[in-house]
Amino acid sequence: MTITYTPIGRVRSPYESPADVDHDAVDETTGEIVLDGEYEAGLEGIEEFSHVVVFAQLDEIDEYRLTARPPHADDLAVGVFATRSPHRPNPLAQTTVELRERDGATLHVRGLDLVDGTPIVDVKPYVGSIDDEDASFGWLQSLRE
Template structure:
């Protein structure tokens, strides 16, 4: 199949300089404040996003090796599963999908909370986070549900 090529639309500014510093424990979600800095040309694309409390960031995990199909989730003792059953950054196409709280937008800078991305991470896309309630009513959460006290 043909390769797919994207031009990043901007970059993450976060307090995390190294992969080991990025928070991974879902019981203690990152409160890290930071910024999504888009290129100025994309300003018309942000109109209306400020009405949403949360934004999904799709970003390219530029420091992930993408060299394995297996993962050991950090919060599940010894469990090994397939990468596609996890959010592990080390996956064939290392695209992060992360939801952050949107505090404000100034020009093409988004001020956000709850970042779990390295400083300098290239941003590919932004979308409003607005899941359908009907989805949540019928959710089963596989190995995550067995390893966490999450209620749905």
């Protein structure tokens, strides 16, 4: 089976490479999600949401690992599917960002952790759930405490 996605836009970000992403400062990192003009009408109404979920193809990742060492978790090694590591068999990213403004086909966002030029494959409004307070955060829980 082959799955093919056509990018609908690109990221504009201060990060030039994956190594440049500062995980300590990413909450304040601003950038833009720029969709191709033909998709602008698909953004109608998105400015009413405070946050959006961005799906991207991590096109600079050329290898995967089945285990990962999460940032800030010193000696912890877990399976890649239990992390947000970019080194995955299918290097797709899902990131939730604050939507600060929409200008045509451009979304101005904060909290961006993607590299400049990263292809965007989808954008969706973030819709919290009543179940959020009951969510479990696995190994991350111990880092929060």
